[in-house]
Amino acid sequence: EINMATIALFCEGASEIKILTYIIAKYLGDDISVNALQPEMSFGRQTSPGGWYEVLRHCNNEDFNNALATNDYLIIQIDTDSCSQIGFDVNEYDENGHRVNDELLYNRVVNRLLRDLSPELLDEYCGRILFAVCINETECWLLPFYYEKENPDKCAATNNCIHHLNRKLSRDRLGIPEKDKNSPNAIKVYQKVLRTIKQRDIRRLCVYNWGFNKFIEQLDAIRGSMANE
Numbered sequence: 001e002i003n004m005a006t007i008a009l010f011c012e013g014a015s016e017i018k019i020l021t022y023i024i025a026k027y028l029g030d031d032i033s034v035n036a037l038q039p040e041m042s043f044g045r046q047t048s049p050g051g052w053y054e055v056l057r058h059c060n061n062e063d064f065n066n067a068l069a070t071n072d073y074l075i076i077q078i079d080t081d082s083c084s085q086i087g088f089d090v091n092e093y094d095e096n097g098h099r100v101n102d103e104l105l106y107n108r109v110v111n112r113l114l115r116d117l118s119p120e121l122l123d124e125y126c127g128r129i130l131f132a133v134c135i136n137e138t139e140c141w142l143l144p145f146y147y148e149k150e151n152p153d154k155c156a157a158t159n160n161c162i163h164h165l166n167r168k169l170s171r172d173r174l175g176i177p178e179k180d181k182n183s184p185n186a187i188k189v190y191q192k193v194l195r196t197i198k199q200r201d202i203r204r205l206c207v208y209n210w211g212f213n214k215f216i217e218q219l220d221a222i223r224g225s226m227a228n229e
Contacts, residue, residue, distance in 0.1 A: 004031050005226055008071040010038040010058045013050035013182040015190055016077050016138050017041065022194040023141075024075075027202050027219050031226065037067055046182050052082050059113050061121050068125050073222060076113050077132035080105055080211075088112070102135050102158075102210035109133045130218040133211040139165050139176075141212040144205035145197050155208040169193070 007024060011017045017036045024034055038058045040048040048054075055078045067074045083090035083105070090108045094100050100108070110131050114122060122129075134141065139161040146168045147154035157164055166175045169189065176189050206212040 004033060005073065005222060006033045006035060006071040007073045007075055008067040009034060009036045009075050009077065010055050010063075010067070011036065011050070011077040012052055012055055012079060013039060014041060014044075014046035014187055015181045016132075016134075018187055018190045019138050019141070019194065020075065020077055020132055022197065023202065024219065026197060026199045027216065028223055028226075035071055037063075044187060045184055050182060052078055052085075052088055056088065056113070060116055061118055064117060064121060064125065064129075068128055073128050073130055074125075075130045075132055077134065077138070078109065078113065079134045079137045080109055081136040083109060083112075105135060106133050106210055106214060127221075130215070130222075132215045135209060135211045137161050140209050141206070142193060142197075144208045145201065148205060155205070158209070165193070
C-alpha cells in the first residue's frame, strides 16, 4: 500500500508552481499532495512577490523548518538565467572565462540554495530536500514535448525557451507573455501547454535538460520510498 506524500514548493512564480505541480502529479500519480508556500497563491492567483530573490530569501532555517515540519518533502525551484546577478552570486564561468557545463552549474546553484542553512538542519532533513534547478528557465523543460519529432536539436535548447515555445503555440493562436508570465491569463495558456504532456513521455524526454533530468531522478526516489513504506 502506497501512502500519501506531501510536497511543499518554494518557486519563483505562479507559472513555475503550475508546471511543477502538473509534472509531479502526472509522474507520481494521485498519492501526492502539493503545497505551494512561495509565492503565496489564492484562487490560482499569485498574491506575494516572486523571483529568484524571494526563493533565496526563503532558504533559511526557519522557513525550511516550517515547510518540513508539515510536509514530507520540500522542492526548491529556481532558474539559472539570473544566477550571476548580485545576491544570487553563482558564477557560471570557469577560470578561463568559458561557461561551465550544466552539471557544474547545477551543483553550484544547489550549493547556493543551501548556503545559509545550518549543518544540523541539513543533516536532519537529508533526503527530504529536492531541487528543480531550471537551466536556464522552466520553459526549457517543455520544449521536448513540442519539438521532439520535427527538430530534436531544439529539445535541448536552454536559451530563448519561451520564444521557441511561443513559436509552436502561435499555430493555435496562443502565446505566453514573456513579461507577464505569472498573470492569470498566462497561467491559462500554461494549462493548455501542460495538457500535451503525457506521463509515459516524461522519463524519456526529461533527458534533454540536465536540471529536468535531475528533478525526475529525485521524483523516482520519492516513488521508491513511498512504495517501501
